[in-house]
Amino acid sequence: MPQRSRLTRLFWLLGLTLLGVLVVSIFIGRYPSPYWMSPSLLREDELARRLVLSLRLPRILTALLMGMSLSSAGAVLQMIFRNPLVEPGFLGVSQGAAFGAALSILWVGSSPIIMEISAILFALMGLMLSYFLARRMRHGSWALRLILSGIAVSALFSAGNGIMKYLADPLSQLPEITFWMLGGLWGMTWKKLLFISPFVIVGLLIVYLMRWRLNLLSLSDETAFSLGTAPARERTLLLVGAVSATAAITAVGGIVGWIGLIVPHIARRIFGANAQYTIPASMMIGGMLTVICDNIARALLPGEIPLGIITSLLGALAFLALMISPKIKMRI
């Protein structure tokens, strides 16, 4: 087991690297020329200052919150369902959130607050459906049943999303809905960030504060009960925290896959299985990776690359590397 003093050093290193990535990200972009803006320009150029303050900063902070939410939600789901292969996208959460958002765009109106609430409600519904379907299945291990029911529920919501795309006005509503499917943070403003912040921050706080308790909730019901927990109630509280953060961030950023699956694995590799350390580590690594991916999305090409494409590409490669590495042990 990694010693506590070693873990503290690792956290300092991770924290400083994250801070470095955040600062450097401010100067990455395509203004005034591709890839890099000189820091001195902030003093000299009013447009550069406004660009950084009004567009880049809220976008970088949203990317940070997005990475923190997705990866900590992934870690929570993996531990609570005792399955290292789940992530919000596998359990109907992301597709459910996108469905809720699309539904809101199409019939209720695209006011951010309504869209967020609708996204959160459908994300929770996706998770509960996956869970109850898995409980009703008769064959296979719990891990397998959960994955299968998650795939089925995601596919249902995905079909619903397809129907809504078909019904949507091609000029006004369709581009907005398509955006959910690919994921991205273009057009992020302080206003949007402020709208989602309460859900995200409260959700992240619940997960962070209950992180040691999460270890207990990854054990069997009888052991968790014998240790004085109320397993059902405490698991629900953690799930609501993790899912509301994820759903709120999905409401502004669309479906961004793989971060929630891969980051908890990386965090466990470095910090061990104890959620006391893996949760903050997942938040920091997830935040950092998403900010880096978003930097690539907005700066690599003259046009924006959807963030979901970049995270899927890097996430899938990292996942393959983890799976074939002889040092990595997966136990399902």
Add this chain to the structure above:
Amino acid sequence: MKTPGIISLSNLTFSYDANLQDAISDLSLEIPAGSIAAILGPNGAGKSTLLHIILGMLAPQGGQVLLDGKNLSFYSRREMSRLVGLVPQIEHIPFEFSVMEYILLGRAPYMGILQMPSDEDYQTVSEILRTLKLTHLAHRVVLDLSGGERQMVLLARALAQQPRILLLDEPTSHLDLSNKGHILRILKDLAEQGVTVIFTTHDPYTAVLSAQYLILMRDGNILDSGPIEQVLKADKLTSTYGVPVRVVKVNGHSVILLDQTLT
């Protein structure tokens, strides 16, 4: 000072479903503090059900379980977890917890819902590791341990709760003779220190080796219960297992034999 962990089961009745036959009917028994009781019966007899009732996980439909003279329902969840520790039959641990991290989970009854383990919790666990001679395993991953080592770690986690009553579900069923002897020795030591130990087993010899009280179960019914000298009789064991059984004395120890030739 800690009060003794006396367990009284009084006219206990339990059923999983009102339409089904009672899983346990009219069971009364008192297990004094610092004694060892074995719940003995074939697989599927309902032994774990009884253990879960004493743990407070299942509520009996009739009768009551008294811990130190107080009905179970008057204890809070946290009080119960400080009073009663459980060693489950199988613990599926999906992540690579180290032995130290896993045993620390046993300190949960002494921590708030948002609290992290303190230095004292680490010290308590280190002491338990020393007592059980497991210090060398502290930084090993639980999943990499042998069956015997893993059972010791499960026991250590329950002991980290500093319970006065220890419940164990088939604690020796997967162990070789040496590990079985080791675990039973520890249970005897714990009982001598005043901990009340109740374990389930399908192996009569395991019960004979360590228990002072015996509860015989078959098909969800209690066939007999009481001090082991009164209950450990060939006819009762024959009814319990549905095969002819003989109890013979070898050097003063009871040995249970299958009374049939396999041809």
